[in-house]
Amino acid sequence: MPERDHPALWESAEWLVGLEAWLVPALATHGIRVTAPVVRDRVRFWSVVARVETDAGRVWVKENAPSQAFEAGLVALVDRVLPGVVAPLLAVDTERGWLASADLGLPMWHDETPPPVEDWVAVMSGYAGAQRSLSAHEDEVLAVGVARFPEDPDEVVGWVTDVLATLRALPRDDPRRPTDAEAGLVEDGLGRIHDAAAVLTASGLPPSLQHNDLHLGNAFRRPDGGVAYIDLGDALWTHPLTTLRIPLWIMRHRFSLDPGGPELRRAVDAYLEPWTDAWDVSTLRALLPHADRVSCLHRAESWRRLQADVPLHRVDEEFRRSVTGWLLDAAAPDPYASAVAR
Numbered sequence: 011m012p013e014r015d016h017p018a019l020w021e022s023a024e025w026l027v028g029l030e031a032w033l034v035p036a037l038a039t040h041g042i043r044v045t046a047p048v049v050r051d052r053v054r055f056w057s058v059v060a061r062v063e064t065d066a067g068r069v070w071v072k073e074n075a076p077s078q079a080f081e082a083g084l085v086a087l088v089d090r091v092l093p094g095v096v097a098p099l100l101a102v103d104t105e106r107g108w109l110a111s112a113d114l115g116l117p118m119w120h121d122e123t124p125p126p127v128e129d130w131v132a133v134m135s136g137y138a139g140a141q142r143s144l145s146a147h148e149d150e151v152l153a154v155g156v157a158r159f160p161e162d163p164d165e166v167v168g169w170v171t172d173v174l175a176t177l178r179a180l181p182r183d184d185p186r187r188p189t190d191a192e193a194g195l196v197e198d199g200l201g202r203i204h205d206a207a208a209v210l211t212a213s214g215l216p217p218s219l220q221h222n223d224l225h226l227g228n229a230f231r232r233p234d235g236g237v238a239y240i241d242l243g244d245a246l247w248t249h250p251l252t253t254l255r256i257p258l259w260i261m262r263h264r265f266s267l268d269p270g271g272p273e274l275r276r277a278v279d280a281y282l283e284p285w286t287d288a289w290d291v292s293t294l295r296a297l298l299p300h301a302d303r304v305s306c307l308h309r310a311e312s313w314r315r316l317q318a319d320v321p322l323h324r325v326d327e328e329f330r331r332s333v334t335g336w337l338l339d340a341a342a343p344d345p346y347a348s349a350v351a352r
Contacts, residue, residue, distance in 0.1 A: 017055050017324050025058075026060070029060060033108075037101060044063070051070075054326075055329075056319075066112070067113050070110070073106065075316055076319050077318065077319050078312075078316065084151065086104070095136075096242070097114055097230065114230035115231075116230075117226065118226040127276060133237050134277055134281040135281060135284070137239060137281075138285070156247050158247045161249060163205075170337065188337075199341020202341060207300075210249045215289065216250075218247070219242075219245055221242065221245055221253050222305075222308050222309065222312055225256055228240050246308050246311065246312075249301060250285075251301040254278070254298065255302045256305070258298075259346060262346070303340055306340035310336035310340070314333045
């Protein structure tokens with residue numbers, strides 16, 4: 011059981027005072043003057059976000075739970091290697107995981123109005139281009155604390171069985187614990203998971219940064235027309251095409267799109283284009299069902315590590331079964347249908 015209730019710390023006056031004591035002089039080194047008190051914007055069990063008004067506009071500050079505190083260092087690295095890919099970085103403290111960024115206005119999806127296909131294309135194409143470049147920076151990305159997800163098929167299956175065993179060892183009244191029937195479904199799907207991982211491993215695509223929560227709510231139009239990305243705390247170092255599942259499933263589900271229809275095909279082709287100098291597009295498309303399946307494990311890993319950071323009572327009820335749910339989706343004959351059903 012985690013000893014520290016991080017959300018309680020983030021909700022305290024002491025935390026806000028400490029943040030402000032760091033932030034004000036850090037911004038001053040950039041010639042930015044704070045013009046109002048720092049305001050805590052939202053606290054979730056996985057992070058806290060604060061904002062402050064300055065003479066250069068609004069600034070956003072974030073701190074993640076310990077297992078995802080690497081985001082501060084990762085954003086600093088991406089900002090250095092690929093300027094413009096992340097929100098403009100103003101200050102960072104990698105020891106405390108504090109990250110201060112300039113405001114970019116509203117995200118590309120901020121209400122119930124479906125964003126046009128052109129916006130999805132821009133977000134997916136831009137991120138794929140960043141992945142292609144970042145694949146050459148493996149050592150640097152891993153050095154800031156991003157975890158490498160297993161790629162060898164046997165290791166992937168071993169990861170699943172270890173997580174499942176840990177969940178099954180929980181008390182029977184623990185909501186995170188899968189039922190015996192659910193555990194059986196995951197075990198029945200281990201062969202599917204193994205085969206999907208084997209296909210991805212054999213593809214030869216270099217591992218890169220799997221955003222693990224890529225959608226238009228985490229993307230902003232830059233003044234120059236490009237796209238900047240936020241919320242890299244869920245990221246993993248793994249097969250790049252696994253990143254595509256989240257935006258495609260959102261488009262398919264929220265907008266009732268045909269999986270083989272022109273909208274999704276256009277988005278897929280835009281994402282795959284940066285890789286087509288070395289891989290045939292039809293070969294890349296054939297990898298996507300396997301990437302979909304393995305990507306479900308990436309979501310399970312994100313929820314697993316976040317839930318381990320805090321006492322159970324701090325985990326929102328709607329997320330307590332997330333690890334089990336994503337394991338079930340990864341093992342199901344059709345991961346998409348499994349996820350929609352729950």
